[in-house]
Amino acid sequence: MSNPRPSLFATLLRAAADWAEARHGTPKGSRSERRSRYRQRLKDRAALADFFRGRCQDLGGQVDALQQLVAGLNVERDRLRQQIQIHHECMDDLGRRNAYLLGQCAASQHEAEHWKRFVEDERAREAEIARKLQLN
Numbered sequence: 001m002s003n004p005r006p007s008l009f010a011t012l013l014r015a016a017a018d019w020a021e022a023r024h025g026t027p028k029g030s031r032s033e034r035r036s037r038y039r040q041r042l043k044d045r046a047a048l049a050d051f052f053r054g055r056c057q058d059l060g061g062q063v064d065a066l067q068q069l070v071a072g073l074n075v076e077r078d079r080l081r082q083q084i085q086i087h088h089e090c091m092d093d094l095g096r097r098n099a100y101l102l103g104q105c106a107a108s109q110h111e112a113e114h115w116k117r118f119v120e121d122e123r124a125r126e127a128e129i130a131r132k133l134q135l136n
Contacts, residue, residue: 006046007053013046 006014017039 006050010046010049010053013042013049017042017046
């Protein structure tokens with residue numbers, strides 16, 4: 001995104017080149033050729049100054065865009081960290097519930113085994129009583 005306005009430095013270089021050209025006119029000898037080359041170098045420097053100023057502005061825009069991208073990524077990272085924390089809390093809660101339910105299952109299984117032995121003992125007694133009654 002280059003700025004159409006030339007830099008002050010470039011404008012001064014061009015003005016010095018134009019002034020030197022107007023003052024000395026067309027080149028007539030080696031001295032005037034040197035002046036002509038000097039004027040051309042001034043114009044070239046002015047063009048380079050404009051070019052680099054435009055590039056700096058372009059790079060500045062890119063830096064701003066990258067900084068905004070980094071800021072957005074930081075926000076996303078923080079959001080993901082919060083989600084991870086929530087998931088860890090949920091997993092811890094599920095672990096506690098699982099341990100509680102395992103304890104309840106063990107207690108229920110123990111009670112079921114007790115009642116199973118009780119029923120087997122009662123059936124054995126009833127069978128013993130029935131056998132004794134048949135023998136009599």
